[in-house]
Amino acid sequence: MFRTACLFVGLMLAAPAVSTAQSFDYPNARQGTVVDDYFGTRVADPYRWLEDVDSPQTRAWIEAENAISKPLLAKLPERPAFEKRMTELWNYERSGTPFTRAGKRFYLRNDGLQNQSVLYVESPIGATPRVLLDPNTLSTDGTVALAGTVVSPDGRWLAYGLQRSGSDWLEFRFRDIASGEDRTDTLKRMKFSEVSWTHDSAGVFYSRYPAPPAGADPGTFDDLANQKLYYHVLGEDQARDRLIYERPEQPRLGFAGEVTADGRWLVVSVWEGTSQNLLYAKDLQTPDAPVFDGPLIGLVDEFRADFLLIGSQDSRLFVLSNDGAEHKRVIAFEPLKNATAEVVIPEGPDTIDTVTRAGDELIVLAMHDATHRLRRYGLDGEALGEIGLPGLGSVTEVEGEAGQSTLYYGFESFLQPTTQYAYDLDRGQGSVFFAPQLAYDPDDYVTEQVFYRSADGTRVPMFISHRKGLSREQTHRTYLYAYGGFDLAQTPSFQVERLVWMERGGIFALANLRGGGEYGEAWHRAGTLQNKQNVFDDFIAAGRYLVAQRWTTPRQLGINGRSNGGLLIGACVNQAPGLFAAAVPTVGVMDMLRFQKFTIGWAWVSDYGSSDDAGMFPSLRAISPVHNVNPDADYPAVLVTTGDHDDRVVPGHSFKYTAAMQAAVQGDARPVIIRIDTKAGHGGGKPVAKKIEESADIYAFLWHYTGL
Known part of the structure; x- marks a missing residue:
């Protein structure tokens, strides 16, 4: 040859x-x-x-x-x-960080040498887990991977992304969680995008790139331009998806649309590079107009810093930003008042990594000399204490739901494989959810x-x-x-x-x-x-x-x-x-x-x-x-x-x-x-x-x- x-x-x-x-x-x-x-x-x-x-x-x-x-x-x-x-050492059972939706608990689990981790569901929480999606059945060599899972607010549907042969290109499908059967509609031409459900579980916002010209090869290495934000109604063909937002005069801009957990707000982040973004909002519960009509409300209209949505509380949107804060801080916008954002959690000596809305709190993951600290704050910014971690290491992921008292997080170090923890915010007590065992x-x-x-x-x-x-x-x-x-x-x-x-x-x-x-x-x-x-x-x-x-x-x-x-x-x-x-x-x-x-x-x-x-x-x-x-x-x-x-x-x-x-x-x-x-x-x-x-x-x- x-x-x-x-x-x-x-x-x-x-x-x-x-x-x-x-x-x-x-x-x-x-x-x-x-x-x-x-x-x-x-x-x-x-x-x-x-x-x-x-x-x-x-x-x-x-x-x-x-x-x-x-x-x-x-x-x-x-x-x-x-x-x-x-x-020998890779052959150990391991778990991803659990998350809950509508009384069900989901997590990834690998029995050791499985090429891809398997998604399980407990319905209701605490029931015997069953396989919801096994990516290992989708290819003989394990090169089709699960690349994102988003459960609908009513707990009925799973939107899941597939990644083939390591490419960044994604294809999203929809599965009935009760029956395990997929619908026929599929979302293609997605890259650097997730999906976000509307509160009625009727469809998702997502971003995609245009299809290549007729007869052209839709190759792995396509140039990336003219991404657009769409809304897809579950059960319909992708060709009928509604265009929500685009900037044709600026073809390098990308868009990420996210619906807040209460379903009220669509928040659109506009990006061009790997830092700094614009931020817009749309009230999805406006009573006097169709849900998608009308312009977006500008929260940040110039590229000057990073603005990452955390969650919401009624008319307030919590955002993590380094705008005027080298180590980042939590601010809150009130789009309908069109007022300057207020500081909720001020900048401190430690850099904030991520913030999660859980229960009636904001859970702040901060770094001190490149190791993690997990801290609790009220929605008004009041410091509520720290969640103790096992040692010098990292929190891999934090999962929580507004109004739910259980917080899940993973912890690892150079010497400890990722262990999953459950923490009761009401009682201030934690326990091990899953601890791997290695030889x-x-x-x-x-x-x-x-x-x-x-x-x-x-x-x-x-x-x-x-x-x-x-x-x-x-x-x-x-x-x-x-x-x-x-x-x-x-x-x-x-x-x-x-x-x-x-x-x-x-x-x-x-x-x-x-x-x-x-x-x-x-x-x-x-x-x-x-x-x-x-x-x-x-x-x-x-x-x-x-x-x-x-x-x-x-x-x-x-x-x-x-x-x-x-x-x-x-x-x-x-x-x-x-x-x-x-x-x-x-x-x-x-x-x-x-x-x-x-x-x-x-x-x-x-x-x-x-x-x-x-x-x-x-x-x-x-x-x-x-x-x-x-x-x-x-x-x-x-x-x-x-x-x-x-x-x-x-x-x-x-x-x-x-x-x-x-x-x-x-x-x-x-x-x-x-x-x-x-x-x-x-x-x-x-x-x-x-x-x-x-x-x-x-x-x-x-x-x-x-x-x-």
């Missing part, structure tokens, strides 16, 4: 030789002559052809690369042990939090986890992970693969870099646009701290990051190649001059800036992994990973980076290889079998190439 493909593309690629321990003969990727002019600066893009991921030339290159990487990874001596132990002793491990200084003196936190009693008289293999972007905080989380790494005597470290949301908007902005270099400085400083404290050495330090974190790894490998022994950039944003030209990439301009801006171009070129590969550098071993259906960070990023790196390191004894997963995307919905396979490859690679 490989030989035929090579002949078809005119001998563009040379067949790969068998790799040895001393050298790697990579495919001879053709270097094209494309040169772009950025404000008078000419920049070569020799691997532009790899952006066309479905062309015969690119498919042949993919085949040639996998012919190198698959055998190498399969033959790593550590891999069988990693896969065996990961499979290991968490008391054998320890997590500590340290603080180190970055290049400019900024104090940065980092978690370090390992077996108890690990000798400090010698250094150890260390796996350093980080993200650093888009206001996303990296709090402690449990992952089986990290536990296996620690079981073998390795150290796991998580650094909380600028660009994330750990310390509010100032911390986020300090890692964006022209400040993006701070993120890489923070990560490099984390590695140097681990070496200086004699946890590890540069020959024992492995690094990994995903998505924006893949950019982090690529940039740091370029900037400090001698600090790391092995690096795994996963689904990374590697071409910082062209990321905005693919699928949803334009939405990241708010964090990254754009090469179309003369002021941002120099900064982006300076950090772009593809454009800063140095043939004279002494690079670590590199394993690039991506999915062929990744329509968020398109695989062309990883393809171009791999080709550039391989051209620079020809003849080096340390490999630069790429693992290209099929029927896989950015990571969402990945079946357990694929997760174990990928994790075994990554961790065996890191362990092997961090050995002295």
